[in-house]
Amino acid sequence: MNGKKLRKNISSLFGIPSLLTTKHGTANLLKKASFACLIVSLTFGLSVNDSFAQDRVEVTGVVTDASDGSPLPGASIIVQGSAEATGSTIGTTTDMDGNYTIRVPQDLNVLVVSFIGYISQQVQIDGRTEVNVQMQPDVRMLDDVVVVGYGVQDRREITSSVASVSADQFNRGNINDAQELLKGKVAGLQITRPGGDPNAGFSIRLRGLATIGANTEPLVVIDGVIGASFNSVDPNDIESIEVLKDASAAAIYGTRGSNGVILITTKTGSAVADGGISVNYNGQISTSFVANRYETLTPDEYRDLTSRGITINDLGASTNWWEEVTQTAYTQSHSLAVSGGTGTTNYRVSGNFRDVQGIQKGTGNQQLNARLNMNHRAMNDRLTLNANLSVTNRENQIGLGEVFRYAATFNPTAPLDNPGSGFDNFNPLQINEWTTWDQEQSRYVIGLRGEYDFSDLIDGLSGAVFYSQENEDFFQGEYYNSQLRFRGAGRNGLARREMVNNSNQLFETTFNYRNTFDWMRVESVAGYSYQEFESKGQFVEGGDFVTDSFLYNNIGASREFNRGLGTIASFKNESKLIAFFGRVNFTFDNTYFLSGTLRREGSTRFGDGNKWGNFFAVSGGAELTNLINIPRADEFKFRISYGQTGQNAPFDGISLLRFGPGASFLVDGQFVPSLGPVSNPNPDLKWEVKKELNVGVDFAFFNDRLSGSVEYYTSRTEDLLLEFGVPVPPNLFPLQWVNIGEISNKGVELALSYQALQTPDANWTTGLTFATYNTVLESLSSGDLQFGDRQLISNMGAP
Template identity: 65%
Template sequence: MNGMMLRKTSFPLLAVIRSYMSADTLASFGRFFLRTSLLSAMVLSFTFMNLYAQDRVEVTGTVTDATDGSVLPGASVVVQGSEELTGAMIGTVTGMDGTFTIRVPENLNVLTVSFIGYISQNVEIDGRTSINIQMQPDVRLLGDVVVVGYGVQDRREITSAVASVSEDRFVTGNINEAQQLLQGKVAGLIITRPGADPEQGFNIRLRGLSTIGAQKEPLVVIDGIIGGSFDSVDPRDIESIEVLKDASASAIYGTRGASGVILITTKSGGALPEGGVSVTYSGQVSSSIVANRMEMMTADQYRQLPAAGFTISDFGASTNWWEEITQNAYTHSHNLAIAGGNATTSYRLSGSYRDIEGIQKGTTSQRLNTRLNLQHRALDDRLTLTGILSITDRQADVGNPSVFRYATTHNPTAPIFNADGTFREITGFDRYNPIAMNELQTIDTEFNRINLSLRGEYDFSDIVDGLSGAVFYSREKSDFFRGEYRSKNLDWGDGMGRNGLAFRRSDESRNQLFETTANYRQTFSAVRLESVAGYSYQEFAFQGQGATAGNFPSDATLYHNLSLSGDISDGRASMFSYRNTNKLVAFFGRANFTIDNTYFASATYRREGSTRFGIGNKWGDFYAVSVGAELTNLIDIPFADQFKVRASYGETGQDAPSSGLSRLRFNTQGNFLVDGNFIPALAPASNPNPDLKWEVKREWNVGLDFAFFNDRFSGSLDYYQNVTSDLLLNFTVPVPPNIFPQQWVNIGELSNKGFEAALDYLAVNKQDFTWRTGITFSTQETILESLSSGDLQFGDRQLISNVGSPGLNNTPMIRVQEGRPIGELWGKRFAGISTSGEWLFFNANGDIVRSAETSEADDQVIGNGMPDFQLGFDNTIRYKNWDLNMFWRGAFGHDLANSFNIFYKNPNTAFGWNVTTTALELSDLREDPQFSSFYVEDASFMRLENLTIGYTFDLRAGSPLRNMRLYASGNNLWTITNYTGVDPEVRFEDNGNPLAPGIERRDQWFTQTSFVFGIDIGF
């Protein structure tokens, strides 16, 4: 055949490292490393000589739990003062039987013993050679400590809305993205990705829509790195995830906390007996198949339409287009982690590799993540140094979602090829061969990220009791590349008539963060204070370039040699480049008070400055207060272990979405032929607005945390209201007096309210049988209160999100009005079909009229794209060595405009396209498609998101294995819904517009069901 399969070239991971280190840099580093190594060796030699010159006494002992007498393997035992005396810390860790042996210099007399979850002890030796040490559990640590902004808190003392999900509660199965771990697990957090495109990003909303033109998704913080990205960490490397939901919890992050905050903590190493090493391997292989698609007519069914009175185009073949463009997709993933440590130093090195196939033929993705976590303690544990290095490399052959559209709608009687082997194309609008689209274009992407973070903490308690300080620095470098090429033989889209079309772009970003904090903890009689104060400086730099060109002599070079383009000489080629920087500077503080372990209060303040705003508006102040009370300490509540009420208020902000929005900006405005040469023209791209300032969100939250029956039944309830004012929006302004019709302004208000519930119940707790079940439930409503201010008026309404072609380009589906909920679908209310084959609708008076007799005044609300409530339902059962997890997720009350049905559930369109198997339900219709309530469907669904069954093997004594588990899993196994489209999943926006949820477009992937087999092994 004439067409060629276009594939991407390979991009080595070393290119990332080379971008950091030139040959000169590597040579300099080598010389530095050699010199440093020699010097270190000399220092160590003298240190060891000095160390062993000391007279020592051998001390042995056992470390046990004071409550039940069980031994504690891996506890740290350090000789206090040894580092000052000898130049190196003397320490060890207990063995598997809890015992230790340590040689102590004669003039030192104190052992410091510590273990995670227990209160550290200083034990005097006093001439003893055998010491048995009993450690008391640290109730605060064992009582469910939660990571919050710049610290941790006992969950029982938290007065904000915070949700925590640990590794054992993550979503399991075919998980390739960290976001998937949280789907349905946190009340109020909605994570969606309609269809099965592995390279499509997730839509994440926490407590609704709090902004229109700024950052709509929660801020991500990974191990203290503000503005982190989910794709920089492998799901297997995550230990826990906390979600800061209300403003009192997120206000300490100021400008970027308005949409909530997600804190990710990755796994780290720990002390092992005799400095041992722990090795874990997790591997899985999965197969994915098409789960759901539009049901269209087969060639035989299509050929029966003339008998019903409809015209078709019969080309004599029988082609199942969707089978031709899809495949059974196979994925394999591997994660290997090595961890270990001793009394002073711990480490964890992990590497993961994922090779992912998509259900669209030719789509693949390779992902490599490596992460190194190091921690070292010195100066009698007063100094803690932590370093984290992570490297991410992702490469993909990306699929074009339009292939699914045309595989659904293309004539089933058309052949794939012509007699000469070229692809068969049907004459007419929007009738493209999907196989040609899939095979005659290439879309490659590559993403690399390197991140290094360093943290130093020092305990100043010997100077000021309860005082500690920390310094944190991180540097992140990200590079993104995208290359596209459409063959000379592909007659589709913007490549039509271009004789080959190439596009390539590269983007770079740099992110540096420096923070210093001071923590002070003190108890004053019945009052305990925990406070933090700090300074933050963050600097961003972005740059990139791209070019588009066509008219190539051959397809051989793809997008790799744009100089061959004939468009360069005739002015049709285009290019762009950009560079911008911005900085954020902040001062912040928080104080938490606990009184008699009964009353709790917290106050937070952050003052932040951004270079993205005009003079006089660069700084914003954000604060929060919250209170709570543990009622079980005040009144007798039967069977209650906790019954804490809390309330909070906070203000957070939104930074401008990009730099320079307050200034007069110019952009290129095409090329003009002047004296035989093409000259680029500049024109204004935005009006200046020196008064541009922060968005501000004000939020109120009341909540209840409870636990009954020895914590077997627990949960939380929250009700919130928030208002975002001074929305950042690119608004239409009059010309004149302005020189451009768009200007970034602060205008309008959004409001949200909702209720959230999270319940957990340990239904059965026997030695060989446990059953735990949990439910998350949330409601949410967003109102557009206003989009007007002064002379800038929004008007009566805006009509957006047109249906599209063919024939409905000027038919909107969404109406936006001040004072009404976000997500309303407006249109005619379907009444039936007349005996003469015309559409019948209800007019504004409720009368049934023909479509020709209606107007916009007859439009009414026919649906809403936002759900009334969301639900997650989790069940985990363990019987002896077996474990079973079943997780359901659902959304209820939302509607979707089914774009496929609008155009193709109509037998009158069969002449040009295939139609749905239900098209003959409208066999009396003789008119073209018209948007109405007939095509808006209730998309409520309940989905069996994951079902996993596993078996953990008993290991023989002396086995080199620490643990081994086999499991099988299925994802997206069953969806209960009445929706007839591809995927009933909530759509938060349409073509990037958050004011237009509730539309399922035609250009999207089918859904998939995955079956997974995996193994977890520990050595």
């Protein structure tokens, strides 16, 4: 197959032109050019072979792990300079015992030996016919490095607030959601889910509140996919989680970094001895039950009220409503992972199934998740290719929370079929059994990354291209029985159907530079990011059915539509984020550290004159143990940082004058829908801006057995995005989105970790996290903000 045909087939296989087509010619050209470079690299990378010639010397040897002497099967051995000397690359790989044989031209003298997870070596042959190689683990792939935005960084050189939690530190036990892995592990991170509803969402807050009108939760990034969902990854597939807490760490994510950033790295495969595969199964069964509830009167206690002169309504039965609507819930989870690889390629395939019951009868969810991670190195390890694919399907059975309210207040002497009477008095069992509320969610995420090492041109330079696509389909169906007084009886049955599709595509290209000059080390990254979002959906509601048998599956049978009472709605929203960003880190004599970050980002959600914003951060630190003697200290680093991050608008079209359907009117015997304004224009709408100062100390004592950090931070968010009431006229709609007010936040955080026991047979590490925060709404005014004859006047603290 020639190169032209190969490139054509690869383009067809991956659908590259269609994936990258946009309405913007410049962005489209940049994408196509960058991917074209990647495809050319792939094409040449596939040309590696072991050519033979007469003037060669046979060299043999064994490649082993320097730490334990175990063989490394599949390690790559390349003759340096062979491509230039012979026209093709001469290379081989080790067998199951780490042995290799290679024929080397007499005028070439260097073998390049590499293996994933180890430091590549250039070994001089010097006339030998047996060359054994011991490989050292790459510490930048182990615990001494932390994943930060668009790269990794040595933990001891970080000058911003970053918390790292690895798989061996995760919470264990009955864990069904990825968020639960972090509970109590990161100072200042609050993860809560009130009640026992397995379908209720988590509330995640990092360092209190930074806004009150826009998004309040941290940005989630999974394997480079920005804005990913916790629901797209199973807890068993996560390798590590990093939390970027301050503005200095999060500034590289610009508009979405004000509430912090959570970076999730999933597990990858590794080579297995004798060319085998690793199979891991993890299963769990657990149970949950009502441990505590409101104390209510039993039927006998209720009837005994008459002895106290209290009149009751004794309906003749004895019913424990709590027992009628609750159950002992069982949960099962099963996880199967298969991994393996060679010195140049590794893979991991996993599948996870979870069946979770709720303590409310009829509630629960079933989730199936599959994930594929593949990594490959080629072209003398200069080209690295990564592919990640995740598919998730989840079905939820929802229960109304009002069931528990009425279980506590409904008459305990009422029979099971009593519908209740009067105001706010409903049968909880009927609410639970006569309500059908189902949800279905399907999501796939694909990420493709190619990185090339340009060290042969500029020492320490590499470039990467990343593309991801995320798609989510959401369906929700509800039906309320025609006999249900709580909801449904007044409409002779009520059905609702909602379908939403959310998708986004992300394209990024980055260049990294890393080098050491005598006493100074430099690490930098510069890049371009383009992300487009699309959300579309439809909603239908109707009542008055001839039968309850249809549930929500035949909503066209609703007789309300003929009377203009049914509801039909649909929507489609699009938005884009475009950014240019960069970061540079300096390390001086392994003692002083300096970092700077800049991101310029544009959003289509804001007004014409305010689409672009600049977000920056600077930070510095010093390792004091290199300057002064601190007894028993292994690390004592002081750091300080300052940064500005932004907050994107909460939804599309927020700054525009928009019209939407209104009520229907009877005209000439027919119902005619109306159209009216649903928002006012505000071309001056702009970003929220958060400014944050962070001061901290990282320390380690007693050979790193006791380690931790203490931090103080203070932040202020300006130009809050809020919806403000305005007069009509002169405005067309009574509400207006504006930038108004300020909110401040400050607090202290402490994190401690102690290795209490560490032996070959057992280890025990315990820790402590402590955090405070004080959020204050400083202002809800903005100078002479005025609409028509109405002016906002506020006095903080007054009623």
